[in-house]
Structures are given as structure tokens and as C-alpha cells.
Amino acid sequence: MQDLTESFVELVKSASTDLSPDVEQALREACAAEDDGSAARAALETILENVRMAREMGRPMCQDTGTPIFHVWYPEGMSQRALRAQIQNAVRMATERSYLRPNAVEAISGRNSGDNTGVDFPAIHFDEWERDFLKVGLMLKGGGSENCGRQYSVPSPEFPASRDIRGVRKAILDAAFQAQGLGCAPGILGVGVGGDRGSSMLKAKEQLFRRLDDANPDPELDALEKQLHREINTLSIGPMGFGGKTTVMGVKIAQLHRVPASFFVSIAYMCWADRRKIMTVKNGHVEIEAP
Amino acid sequence: MATKLTVPITEAQVRALKVGDAVLLSGVIFTGRDAAHKYMMENFIKGDCPESEKNIYAVLKEGLAGGVLYHCGPVVRKRDDGKYEFVAAGPTTSIREEPYEADVIAHFGLRGVIGKGGMREKTLAACKEHGAVYLHAIGGAATYIAQSVKEVLDVYKLDLGVPEAFWKIRVEDFPCVVTMDAHGQSLHDKVRRQSEQRLRALVAG
Secondary structure, eight states, rough: OOOHHHHHHHHHHHHOOOHHHHHHHHHHHHHSSOTTTTTHHHHHHHHOOOOOOOOHTTTSSSSSSOEEEEEEEEEOOOOOHHHHHHHHHHHHHHHHSSOOOOOOBTTTTTTTTTSOOBTTTEEEEEOOOSSEEEEEEEEEEOOHHTTTTTEEESSSBBBOSSSSSSHHHHHHHHHHHHHTTTTSEEEEEEEESOOOOHHHHHEEEEGGOOOOOOOSSSSSHHHHHHHHHHHHHHTTOOOGGGGGGEEEEEEEEEEEOTTTTOOOEEEEEEEOOOOEOOOEEETTTTEEEOO | OOOESSSSSSSSHHOOTTTTTTTEEEHHHHOHHHHHHHHHHHIIISSOOOOGGGGHHHHHHHHHHHOOEEEEEEEEEOOEEEEEEEEOOOBBBBGGGGHHHHHHHHHOSSSSSEEBSSSOOOHHHHHHHHHHHHEEOOOHHHHHHHHTTTEEEEEGGGOOOOTSSSSEEEEEEEEEEEEEOSSBBHHHHHHHHHHHHHHHHHHHH
């Protein structure tokens, strides 16, 4: 099997240092919309300058390089074990080269492993698919934004809401309000509706791989995504929570089948430094690009 | 126009600041985040400083009096000459230090805390009582902010890990905004209240 270790290092570097064009464009639009001289405008100008510098200097745009979350779609016959070993090695090398901060600490003792590897760290999800090439998505999920994620069991005594699309809307609005600017607004919300507690949050995170300007194939969810994008911005929490016109740059929702007893709405918050890239390997040829 | 401040900062300088003021900070400051706050609380504030920690206590006592603590876990590179350099150094979310910060401000005589996302009532009250401000840096702007870190002077408690250690750094014109002042005002409280009203209207509608 081809050794892809160096390519995985490049994937990490690209995700960490080079913001995707769809997100940068959304930040530019957000910046232009804020009033001259406002704190929100100044914050977005600084963010855009930072994005430019990180790309030019090949340095992490944010020091919290987060949990590296890999999603691997591999063709029949490829070895998961070999891929896992190459990814783990690449993460160690990327840490040595300062594309990643050593972020893996033992849960209870807080002991840092020093090289970004540990129990289920980096996170790697595998799916065998029907195509004949390899595709690997990487997301760097910072801790501050991750802490803003929420999971609602609808309804519950703490959260009275209906088990329908109105309940979903209420949960997402509440999560955006609770996050305030803490997750480095303007952010992006990935939402999973249904499933169990685990699958629901995983689906929410997967939504963050979608392009900001895409359309949801489900017309009802597409309409809800656009409505919530507008409504959340009327909360006026704004960039960094300074107050302002852009609180989120997008809302992306998917649903999963659930058991009749459960109705979860899981929300993953992604900061403005929405670091995700896709690598494909076709006939030995490697490409790294934005979603 | 931004206010230029140099560490050590006087109480009068801090009391003159108001929510919304832009600040360019210079001088020697320390980073400290989750593990550092727990460590300071257990060893210096609530406990009798153990013999093994006396040196670092002396360093912090001197450096934080009239000084500034930066909630930051940097990406650091060790250069060929053996010196450290900050590669990326934006603020981390401050709210996790809410249980500790008021005591840290009081104990060490801090004049400022730099972070992101703001803090709550206990810290705001300590800022008012002791004369300190919360300075908001731009979250995620890590490469940009690293340019204002001119020199890494030393590191303490590196055994806590690179992100959690106390890094003693010299900064020049570090850009931040006052979002909690020494007069009981907080931009974060205001934004939260206003957004809560709007949320109620949206959910009712």
C-alpha cells in the first residue's frame, strides 16, 4: 500500500494554516456589513488579516489546533490499520513542525502526551465505500468552540419543546444564544436531529464538512437552515460577542432515524476558524482541497 | 485612538479605562490558563506554598503585581539557539477561570486579564474592588497576535504541558479591547441581556 504519511502531514498543514475560500468569503461579507469604527468591524478586519498572515507564513491560524478529526472513506480491500498508523505518524510529525499544538492530555490527570496522540486521539472514523479511490476529510475542532456544543433531549423538564420542526428550531436558537461569543463567533452550526446521543452528535459534526453556500437536499431542512441563519443573526451577538450583525455564517442540519422514545437535537459549534480540508488519492495522485 | 499601556500598570490608569476602549499593551506579562489557575489556587492562595514551589511563587508575586495574566496556550517553537518563540498565540476562552480569577486578582494585585469571551459576576466584582480590567483579544487571531510577542523570556511549570505552562513574555502593542472595566460595566452582560430579549421574542413568535 502507498505510504501517504507525508501527504497526511500536508493535509494537516493545509487545514491548520489555509482557511477555505467559502469561509473567508463569508468573513469578508460579514466584515463589510458591520458599521465603520465598530468593535465588530475591527474584530473581523483583524481576523481577515490573521487569515492572510497564517496562509503566507504557513503558520496555524489559531493556536488551538483542536482535536484532529479524520473521516476516511476507503475502497474495498484497503487496510484500516495501515491508514490509522500513517495518520497517527503524520499527526506526530505535524506537531513537531508546529502545525499543531501538542493537545492530547490524559483525561483525569491532565498529563500531556506531547505529540497529539493518545486514547482515540486523533479521532479517526472509517467508512468503506463503493468508489475506487480514497477520500479523507480532516477537521481541526478547537476546544473553545467544542465546549459550546449542546445536546437537547426534546422535550425535557429543563427544555419544554415539541417533537417537530418547531422544537428543532427552538433548540438551535437556544444553543446559539447560550454560545454567545464564547466559541469565537461568527461561527457555523452543524446539527444532527434524531439518532442516539452518539450518532446524533457525529451527524452534527459531519455537517460541518459541507460548503457554506450549498443547499440541503431536503427542501424542508434547507428552508429551516436559511431561516435560522437569518434569525440567529438578529440576536445581534456579533463577532466575538461584541454585538454586531453576524453571529453565525451558516446552519447545516441533517436528520437520522431515531427510536420512538428519543428525540435528540445535537448541535456542534464551529468557530470562525473553520479548519477543514479534503484529501483524495486517485491512482496514486494526491489532491488536497477545500470542501 | 487606542490607549497605550505599559506593565506595570497603576490603579489610576486602570480606573481611567471604560468598556469599549481599545488598548495597546506593552511590557512583560505571563500566560496562564486552566491548570495554571488550579495550581495557583491550590499552592499559593488556599494552601501554604510548598518548599518546591517557592521560586516560582516569588517570580509570579513580582511579575503579576500591577501586571497582566494572559489566558493563552500558545504554539511554541524551540529555535536552533535554544530560545523559544511563539508561533501562534491567540486567547483561550476565559469563562473556565471564573471560579479562580477573583482570588487571583486579589492575591497577586493583577491590573488586567487578557482572554476571550468575557467573564461573569465574581470577576467583574473583583475588577471593581481591586482595580483591574478584562481585556478582550481577538479569538483565533493567533498568527497576528504572535507578532506582538517580541520575546519569550522564560517558562515555568512546563511539566503541565506546553499549553498550560506559565510563559513569561515581552509584548509590544498587543491589541485588545476593554470589555469589563473597573466600574462594574461589562459588554458581555449587555450583549447577553439584549440577545435574551430577542430570543424570547423569536421563540414566542
